[in-house]
Amino acid sequence: MSTLWSDLVTYADPLMEGLWVSLQLTFMTLGLGLPGGLVLAIAAASRSRAIGMVATTLVELGRGTPVLVLLLLVYNGIPLTLPAFVAAFIALAISTAAYSSEIIRGGLQAVPEDEVEAGQALGMSRAHVLRDVIVPQGLRIAMPPLVGFCIIMFQATSLAYVIAVRELTAQAKSIANETFHYFNLFLLAGALYAALSISASVLNQRAEKRLNRHA
Amino acid sequence: MTNLGTGNPAIRLENVEKSFGDHVVLQNVSLSVGAGQVFALIGPSGAGKSTLLRCINLLERPTSGSITVDGVTIQTDHTIKPKELAALRSRVGMVFQSFNLFPHMTVLRNIALPQQRVLGRSRADAEDRAHALLGRVGLADKASQYPARCSGGQQQRIAIARALALDPKVMLFDEPTSALDPELGLEVLTVMRELADEGMTMVVVTHEMQFARDVSDHLVVMSDGGILEEGDPHDIFSGPRHARTRQFLRAVVDRQ
Ligand SMILES: Nc1ncnc2c1ncn2[C@@H]1O[C@H](COP(=O)(O)OP(=O)(O)OP(=O)(O)O)[C@@H](O)[C@H]1O
Ligand SMILES: [Mg+2]
Numbered sequence: 001m002s003t004l005w006s007d008l009v010t011y012a013d014p015l016m017e018g019l020w021v022s023l024q025l026t027f028m029t030l031g032l033g034l035p036g037g038l039v040l041a042i043a044a045a046s047r048s049r050a051i052g053m054v055a056t057t058l059v060e061l062g063r064g065t066p067v068l069v070l071l072l073l074v075y076n077g078i079p080l081t082l083p084a085f086v087a088a089f090i091a092l093a094i095s096t097a098a099y100s101s102e103i104i105r106g107g108l109q110a111v112p113e114d115e116v117e118a119g120q121a122l123g124m125s126r127a128h129v130l131r132d133v134i135v136p137q138g139l140r141i142a143m144p145p146l147v148g149f150c151i152i153m154f155q156a157t158s159l160a161y162v163i164a165v166r167e168l169t170a171q172a173k174s175i176a177n178e179t180f181h182y183f184n185l186f187l188l189a190g191a192l193y194a195a196l197s198i199s200a201s202v203l204n205q206r207a208e209k210r211l212n213r214h215a
Numbered sequence: 216m217t218n219l220g221t222g223n224p225a226i227r228l229e230n231v232e233k234s235f236g237d238h239v240v241l242q243n244v245s246l247s248v249g250a251g252q253v254f255a256l257i258g259p260s261g262a263g264k265s266t267l268l269r270c271i272n273l274l275e276r277p278t279s280g281s282i283t284v285d286g287v288t289i290q291t292d293h294t295i296k297p298k299e300l301a302a303l304r305s306r307v308g309m310v311f312q313s314f315n316l317f318p319h320m321t322v323l324r325n326i327a328l329p330q331q332r333v334l335g336r337s338r339a340d341a342e343d344r345a346h347a348l349l350g351r352v353g354l355a356d357k358a359s360q361y362p363a364r365c366s367g368g369q370q371q372r373i374a375i376a377r378a379l380a381l382d383p384k385v386m387l388f389d390e391p392t393s394a395l396d397p398e399l400g401l402e403v404l405t406v407m408r409e410l411a412d413e414g415m416t417m418v419v420v421t422h423e424m425q426f427a428r429d430v431s432d433h434l435v436v437m438s439d440g441g442i443l444e445e446g447d448p449h450d451i452f453s454g455p456r457h458a459r460t461r462q463f464l465r466a467v468v469d470r471q
Contacts, residue, residue, distance in 0.1 A: 118315035118374075121272055122329040122381060123304035125297075132328060137319050 007184045011175050018171030019192055021085075025167055026154045028089045033096025033153070034146075038139075040101035041108055042130065055101075062098020068159050070094055075163040088160035096153055103149060107142025108134055140211065147204040151197045158193070168192060223286065225250040225385050225416040226271060231280035231291075233266055240266050241277070242440045248385070248418060248433075253411045255431035255448065256420045259463055262437040264420040268387050271418070272307040273300060285384040305333065308378030312390040314370040316362040316377070322349070323358040326377045333381055341380070348376035352406050368399030372406050385416040393422055404430075424467055428452055436460045 008015075043055035065073075074094075075087035082090070111134045119129035139146075161170035172189035176182040226248040233241040241263050248254050256264050269275040271282060277291040285306045289299055316325050326345035330336045336344070349355050352372040354365075362370055371391055378386060388407065392400035404423065408430050411417055421427055427434055427448055434448040436457075443457050455461045 112315075114311065114313055114315045115317060117274055118309075118311065118317070119329075121274060121304065121307075121309040121311075122378070123301055123333045124329060125301075125332070128332045132332065133317055140319065 003181065004184045004187065007179075007181055008188055011185070011188075014171050014175060015168065015188060015192065018166060018168035018189075019196075021165065022154070022157045022167040022169075023196075025085065025089055025092070025157045025160060025165065026150075029092040029096055029153060029157065030150055032089070033093035034100055034150075036093060036097030037100030037104050038135070040097055041104040042135075044101065044105055045108065059098045059101050062094050063102070065095075067092065067095045067156055068162065071159055071163055084160070084163045084165045087163060088157070088165045092153065092156065092160070095156070096149075100146060100149060103145050104138065104142050106145075107140070108138035110141045111137045143211070144204060144208045147207075148201065151200050151204075154197060154200075155193055223250075224248055224283070225252070225285055226418065227283040228267075228271070229281045229283075231267070231270055231282065232278045233263075233270060233275060234278050240440050241270065244280075244440075244442060246435065246442070246445075248416060250384075250416055251414045252416055252433055253431045254418045254433045254435055255427035256418060256435045256437060257422070257424075257427055257463070257467075258437035258443070259466075263440045264437050265389050267437070268309075268389050268418060268420055271385075271387055272304055272309055274309075305381065306384040307387060308381060308383035308385070309387045310371065310374050310378055310389070310391050312394050314362075314367070314374045314394075316370055316374055318362050320361075321358065322354070322360050322362060322365065322373050325362065325373060326380050329377060330380050344380050345376070348380055349373070352376050353402075366399055367395045368402040371395065371399075371403045375403070375406055375410075379410075385418065386410065388417065388419040388421070390420055390422060422467065424452075424464075436463070438463070 040055050040059055043051050044059065046052045046055070070091040071088060074091040075082065075084060115133055115137075116129055119133050124132070157167055158169040160167055161173060164170065168189050172185040176185040179185070224247040226246070228244055228246040231241055231244045232239070244267060256267070258264055266275055270277045271284065273282070273289065273295065276295075279292045281291065282289045282303070284303055287299070287302045287306060289295055289303055316322075317328075320328060323342060323345050326348060327338065327341035330341035330344060331338060346355065346358060349358055352375060354369055354372055354376075357365055357369060357373070362373065365373065375386075375391075391407070392403050395403065400423070404426055407417070407419070407426070411430055419426070419431065431448055433445065434451050435445040436443040436451065436455075438459050443460055444451065444455070451460065452464065455464060
């Protein structure tokens with residue numbers, strides 16, 4: 001126990017650096033992946049069959065391929081040599097876009113058709129109905145599962161350690177390799193992931209309650 | 216009162232047909248609504264009243280026939296260009312049974328946003344207009360509320376204001392009061408009566424026989440996808456020509 005405490009004190013700095021990289025990776029992944037998911041969700045519902053098919057195929061491929069394989073593919077598989085961090089964020093963003101598009105599509109579909117008709121009857125274009133009526137409400141409906149999914153993606157950034165991104169898991173592993181305190185270091189890393197994930201999900205639940213109160 | 220054939224009608228339907236798959240819902244319906252006329256459309260459930268109304272602004276695409284509103288003609292068996300559709304819909308306002316306000320916007324934004332998007336009005340102009348119309352339907356104090364905080368009668372009056380804000384030439388109402396308690400329905404009927412008095416061309420699908428008799432100046436009775444008879448409301452109420460009309464009127468009067 002005392003070694004756990006002393007490991008925490010001794011290695012707080014490199015662990016926090018790793019956590020910071022994990023968070024940066026998470027935010028960049030979500031920053032690219034969630035808009036991508038929205039675009040795929042809208043495209044999948046397109047009136048054009050071709051666009052719909054392309055979007056659906058991309059989503060199925062993205063969801064069908066394990067994140068770990070995507071990471072290795074983008075980092076090692078393509079002729080272009082990308083920095084590990086960039087490769088990680090692209091691979092994770094692809095996966096995020098594919099999974100979140102399904103969640104967002106569910107939200108968009110839950111917007112009542114009556115409101116869409118009202119917009120059409122008012123003479124609003126399809127694009128305006130989408131932008132002003134369907135997307136804002138669909139995203140609000142999709143928000144709780146979407147935030148839950150973002151927390152999962154934060155944890156999935158730990159996979160980036162296999163391509164040597166210096167995020168939290170990689171930091172813990174490299175310290176443990178030198179000190180052989182594997183148990184302590186992974187316990188500390190796990191506690192940091194859990195602390196952030198649980199806080200985010202508590203905040204999510206509070207926000208959800210507040211939204212429902214005004215609905 | 217019927218001015219069929221005189222001048223240019225505000226709405227003219229010619230041989231409108233509509234089927235859903237094999238199911239023929241409208242057969243050969245022709246109708247002419249003069250500017251400023253108030254048409255009431257009545258008939259048993261499933262007669263095709265809503266479908267006919269929804270064909271006028273092409274929420275439902277007729278299988279064949281033509282639709283003219285204020286000089287804009289759509290031949291429905293051709294492909295309809297987005298421009299034609301926009302021209303038609305800009306002339307037609309519609310009020311639904313279930314109000315269909317946008318729940319994520321304030322009452323003010325519900326009325327202002329379509330003006331900005333459809334007519335390109337500035338936000339300030341659109342909101343000025345929205346305030347003015349809210350005053351007119353007696354809801355000046357509701358501007359910053361969300362629709363869910365308003366009663367059904369208030370929501371329906373907001374929906375009427377939202378449609379009027381786009382300066383339509385004709386207004387369509389599909390059972391605007393049937394989701395409301397009688398008392399709240401009265402608020403809505405009062406606004407509609409004012410609108411009729413101001414000369415708005417209106418087509419109203421209704422189960423309110425009193426409105427049909429007292430406010431409308433032309434009554435259309437529909438049954439099985441066609442027009443059974445039409446004419447002066449008082450004449451039809453006092454002496455329906457068709458047995459089917461008589462039967463329907465007796466049934467509604469008994470219910471009320
Ligand atoms: N989208 C649709 N798909 C298939 N059938 C439909 C559709 N909309 C309407 N119908 C059918 O068309 C017929 C006419 O329906 P419509 O809603 O126009 O009747 P209505 O006169 O408005 O009746 P109500 O008084 O009950 O509102 C009905 O048989 C209905 O089942
Ligand atoms: Mg109906």
